[in-house]
Structure formats: structure tokens, C-alpha cells
Amino acid sequence: MSLLQIALYNLNRRKSKGFFIFTSLVLASAAVVAILIIISTMQDEISEQLADVGANIVITADRGGLTFQYGGITIPELVFDSVTLTEADLDAIDTIPDRDMIIAVAPKLIGTVSSEDQTIVLMGVDLPGELAVKPWLRFNDSGKKIDKPVEETSYDGQVEMMEMDYEALILDRMVDVPVLGNDEAIIGGVMAEELGISEHDSLELGGKEYNLIAVFEETGYSEDSQLFVPLGEVQDLLDRPGELTMIELTADLSKIDESLLIAQLENALPHAKVTGVKQAVMRRNELLNTIGRFGAFSGSLIVSASFFTALLTIFASVKERTREIGIFRAIGFRAKDILTIIIAEALLVGFIAGITGYHLGLAVAHKISPALTGIMLSGSWEITALLITVVLTAITGSLAGVLPAIKAARLDPAEALRFN
Amino acid sequence: MADLLIKLEQVKKIYKTGEAEVEVLRNLSLTVPPGEAVAVMGPSGSGKSTLLSIIGGLNLPNEGKVIIDGIDLYCLNRERRADFRREYLGFVFQHFQLIPYLTAVQNTMLPLTTTRYPARKKREMAMQALERVGMERKCNRLPNQLSGGEQERVAIARAIVNAPPLMLADEPTGNLDTTTAQDIMKLFSSLNKSGLTILMVTHNPENTKYMKRTIAMQDGVIVSDTDSLAVVAGNEIEFRESAGELR
Numbered sequence A: 001m002s003l004l005q006i007a008l009y010n011l012n013r014r015k016s017k018g019f020f021i022f023t024s025l026v027l028a029s030a031a032v033v034a035i036l037i038i039i040s041t042m043q044d045e046i047s048e049q050l051a052d053v054g055a056n057i058v059i060t061a062d063r064g065g066l067t068f069q070y071g072g073i074t075i076p077e078l079v080f081d082s083v084t085l086t087e088a089d090l091d092a093i094d095t096i097p098d099r100d101m102i103i104a105v106a107p108k109l110i111g112t113v114s115s116e117d118q119t120i121v122l123m124g125v126d127l128p129g130e131l132a133v134k135p136w137l138r139f140n141d142s143g144k145k146i147d148k149p150v151e152e153t154s155y156d157g158q159v160e161m162m163e164m165d166y167e168a169l170i171l172d173r174m175v176d177v178p179v180l181g182n183d184e185a186i187i188g189g190v191m192a193e194e195l196g197i198s199e200h201d202s203l204e205l206g207g208k209e210y211n212l213i214a215v216f217e218e219t220g221y222s223e224d225s226q227l228f229v230p231l232g233e234v235q236d237l238l239d240r241p242g243e244l245t246m247i248e249l250t251a252d253l254s255k256i257d258e259s260l261l262i263a264q265l266e267n268a269l270p271h272a273k274v275t276g277v278k279q280a281v282m283r284r285n286e287l288l289n290t291i292g293r294f295g296a297f298s299g300s301l302i303v304s305a306s307f308f309t310a311l312l313t314i315f316a317s318v319k320e321r322t323r324e325i326g327i328f329r330a331i332g333f334r335a336k337d338i339l340t341i342i343i344a345e346a347l348l349v350g351f352i353a354g355i356t357g358y359h360l361g362l363a364v365a366h367k368i369s370p371a372l373t374g375i376m377l378s379g380s381w382e383i384t385a386l387l388i389t390v391v392l393t394a395i396t397g398s399l400a401g402v403l404p405a406i407k408a409a410r411l412d413p414a415e416a417l418r419f420n
Numbered sequence B: 001m002a003d004l005l006i007k008l009e010q011v012k013k014i015y016k017t018g019e020a021e022v023e024v025l026r027n028l029s030l031t032v033p034p035g036e037a038v039a040v041m042g043p044s045g046s047g048k049s050t051l052l053s054i055i056g057g058l059n060l061p062n063e064g065k066v067i068i069d070g071i072d073l074y075c076l077n078r079e080r081r082a083d084f085r086r087e088y089l090g091f092v093f094q095h096f097q098l099i100p101y102l103t104a105v106q107n108t109m110l111p112l113t114t115t116r117y118p119a120r121k122k123r124e125m126a127m128q129a130l131e132r133v134g135m136e137r138k139c140n141r142l143p144n145q146l147s148g149g150e151q152e153r154v155a156i157a158r159a160i161v162n163a164p165p166l167m168l169a170d171e172p173t174g175n176l177d178t179t180t181a182q183d184i185m186k187l188f189s190s191l192n193k194s195g196l197t198i199l200m201v202t203h204n205p206e207n208t209k210y211m212k213r214t215i216a217m218q219d220g221v222i223v224s225d226t227d228s229l230a231v232v233a234g235n236e237i238e239f240r241e242s243a244g245e246l247r
């Protein structure tokens, strides 16, 4: 017979006490498993929704003085027909050390032309880049399908922080980008309505006909009243070859510090003003963190409750077993043998509770939470998650056994045997 | 083995309960040579159990020395004393003190739990001890499936399983009827004949005839120390008076 067997026989006899500890540990580990699964699913969902971050860096001509609002932050005022950026600046961007961190580049020339008594705001764009930095833009109907992936951004950095891959998400969205030919344009929803034109109509600008290949859905942003034409066309129309009004960038700021990237850009473009538009990312991170903190908080609350339940129950059972422990000591068990018996019991219960709790938590998360939260869960059975749950539950159980076990090991055998 | 198995020198034990101090053993000295069987008598509260627990290394005396087989017991630390108990002592307690969730043979094996014997050897030793007390056929019963006398036998088997030189028994027959008590005493006597030194606390003068020597305690001192035959033969009344039994 071994100490472990003594622990087992005792558990077998005191089933109700063991079951009490077991139940509290099972409930705690199940609750934590369920919370973690639900939270990580929620975080994935939010990550995906908020991946539509859009541009987070804007490069403009450094004019100082006047400013305007863009995405909630203040950047220098743009005077539409004053241009100091050029396409050469795009090459300069390519030279910065962390070019890999920039996922999308959207150069544009903005200007106005008159057409049929209307002043039209012209956006000279590189369409794939533009759509990448303005993820909120959607076509009213299906636009032309593109036959090859648009932008081949290459870097092989690790997937990071918030378990999302900007690049993958953006490339994913790029699959449906239509090709914008030299005589083609896309029109904002509001402008299309005002002009009473739509897809497949054409529009005359500076004596040239442009076919409208698509209409953007209304978004509430300024794009609603803009006409998107290939960059080269606008440069010709406005007679500003090679010039740009601004360059919007989407960088993966989960991998690189924004200020570092901005410093590199400022260095490469000394005449330009580089501004970070980071609050979208911050808002997303904050939301994810809040949810994470909530999960950690409720999880630790539940675990502490179950820890103390186990602790008190084991204390009670040690008190109940005072005489028995006295006998063990009297017949030559060492203090560490008593410690071993009590902790082994807690460990055993914790071990089985961990296995049960993991499966219960998984089942609860999948059966109950879709009804409660409306989220379909993605978490499935995983051996590592099971092992982690089992190890942590067993540790919780045995930690709850430590204090009572020390108390038991310190019992004075003479006293314990007097205890009737 | 030293000449004197048990040697107590001027042992003093004081219990403190709050402000009050009770001197339970007053400079008690006692020697017991190996192979002896000693009955300890005396009125309730005279310090018999305290004496036994001090000899058993369970209870720190305030003064004096306890030397068992040449080992100065209270020079050892608590854990060494536990080792000492495992190797030198068999305890038989008043209320049997079997572990309720272990069978007779498992209870008997308990003192071997932390020894290095292989499991099979442990079981073999336990079965031998149970045979010695006539309990081998009920070895798989739980304590609550055994009579008082049977539980007592298992407790004795547990005390002798590791073949210790000394057995300490505190009122081993206190809860048993006369016939069963006699059977147990005969078992003690036969264990003693095969070399086991026994120190037994008892309230029953009848039991003393199975022991070679009887000492009587009162208020923490030994008031008489005689050959047991004398107690049973003629001086019983006198002895019992001195031991305070008939007061």
C-alpha cells in the first residue's frame, strides 16, 4: 500500500466531500473554458469587423497653417489645386526600411472640373489602393470582376497581437476589385443620384467620355459626392502630370510602432507632412482589451470562489480527520507523508475535475452561448486546451490543499489522539 | 540492544491550560529491561497515558531524559522521532484507532507504507501479523464489519507488523467484555514470551496477571512497583488501595 492508495481509499469513502470539491472545480473550469471560447470568438468577430481600419497614415504636402478634419483628427488643410507631392514620392516611400509594414498605398490627385453646370470633385486614384484604404466603399451592384489578384505585397512576418492578419483581410477584399480602364470612372452614390445617372451611363469631362462602370453605395462620407477616375486621367485633365494631392497608407500597426513608421516616412519625404490616423485601431484594440479584461475578471472571480470552496472543504475534512492523522503520525508517518496524502487527494480531484470541466465548458459554450449571445462559436476540442485546463485545475485543487495539508502535517499527534 | 530498553530519568511533564499549570509527571524515573511485560495502573488522571505518550516519543517532557534502546528520544527532531516510532514501537490505542476506510490487512500494512519493501512483501508481512493474532481469514473486512475484539486484534497486528522491540498499549481491553479481554491478554502474554517488550496501561487488576511486573501511579509519581504475581496472589487489596482504585 502506498500514500497514493491511502488518498484514493479516503476519497472513495468520503465521496460526498470529494464530490463537493470536484463539483466546484468542474464548474469553475467549465465556466472559464466557456468564457474563454466565447470571448475569443467575439474577439475574432470584432477583429474582422474592425479590420476595416482604412488608412492609418496620411501624407500631404507640408503647408502648415490651415487644417481640416479627416477621420476625426486634424490634418493640414488641402487646397485642391495646390500640389506639391509627386509620383516620385511613391518611389521614396518604397525606400523606407520598414516598407514591408505598409500594406496598401493610395496616391491621389484631387481636383474639380465643371460638367453640365455642376462642379464635380474628381478623385484621381489607383483603384486597388483606394479600395484598400477605404474599406467602407462598396459597389451598388456587382462591378466588373478582376481576373488576377491586384497587389502582390510580400512580407513574411509573423501573425501578431490581435490574431488578425490585415494583409490577408485586405487582399481578400481585393479579389473583387474591378479594373478601371482609362476611359472609365466610378461615381459616388449621392452624386449619381444628383446627376441622375447610374452604371453604364457615361459622363463627359474636359471633352472626354467616361463610362461609369460602377456606383458606390452611399456611406455618409465625402466619397458619396466624388467621381473616381484613374490617376493619370486626372493628371491630364488638370494638366498636372506626375503630381499628387495626398497619399493614404494602410500599415500594419500591430507589428510596428506608428511613430517609428512616421519617422521613417518623414525622413524619406522631407517636404511632406506625415500624419497618423490611429484611433480606429486604438478603438478596436480598446474594445478587444475591454472584452479580454472582462473575461479575465469574471474568470478569476469564478476561480477564486471555487478555490475557496475547495480550501474550506479540505480544511473541514482535515479537521474531521484529526484523529486519523494522529494515528498516521503515531505509527511513524512523517509530516511530508501527511502532506503528500492530503495534496494527492486534492490533485486527483482537480485532475478529474479539469477533464470534466473542459468538456463541460466546451459543450456549454457551443450549446448555450449561441442562444445567449447570437454568436456561432469557432472553438473546438483541442488537446492542448484540454491539457492546459487539466493542469490549471489540478494546480488550483492542489493549491487549495496546501494550507490544510500544512495544518494537518503540523498536528501534534499526542493532541490528535486525545481528540475524541 | 542495550541492557535497559526503557530508561526514564527524572521526567517532568507540565500541562498548561490557560493560566493554570498542572504537573502531570513529577520527576518520574523508570527502567524496563528488554523482554519485560509491565502493567501500569492508577486512577484516572494520574498520568498513565501521558507517561506512555512520552515513552512513545509523542509528547515532549518539560524536564528529564527518555532513553529507549540507548537513543535519547528527545534529542531527535520530530521527523526522526516519527522514524523512531516506525522502527521501534508498536502502538495499541484504547479505541483501536483503525482507519475506517481501510480493510484489516490495509490497516495492518499502514506502518509499512513508507518503508521500502515491495508491495508484495508488505502484504506478506501484514498477513503474517494477522495470522499471529488469528485474523487472517477476515483480512479483507473493513473495521465496521469486525467485532470490538476483532478490531483489537487487527490493532495489535498493526502494532507488531514491523517486528518492533517494544509495544505500548493504552487500555487495550477497556472496551471489551471479560472473555474477549482475557483472549487479548493471552495474546499479549504469548507475544511477550516470543520476545516483545510490553508496557500496558490498564484499569483492570485481572489483567496484571498476564504481565510480569505492575507499577502503580498516583498524581504523577510511581507509588508501587511490584512483581505482578504478588498483586494477584495476596496483596491485591493493598495494591488497589495504593493505586487509589478503591478509594
Ligand SMILES: Nc1ncnc2c1ncn2[C@@H]1O[C@H](COP(=O)(O)OP(=O)(O)OP(=O)(O)O)[C@@H](O)[C@H]1O
Residues within 6 Å of the ligand: A415, B015, B016, B017, B022, B024, B042, B043, B044, B045, B046, B047, B048, B049, B050, B051
Ligand atoms: N494536552 C493536555 N493539556 C492539558 N492537560 C492535559 C493534557 N493531557 C492530559 N492532561 C491532564 O493531565 C492529567 C493526566 O492525564 P492522562 O491522560 O495522562 O491520565 P490517565 O492516567 O491516562 O487517565 P485515564 O485513566 O483517565 O486515561 C489529567 O488531569 C489530564 O486532564
Ligand SMILES: [Mg+2]
Residues within 6 Å of the ligand: B048, B049, B050, B170
Ligand atoms: Mg489514559
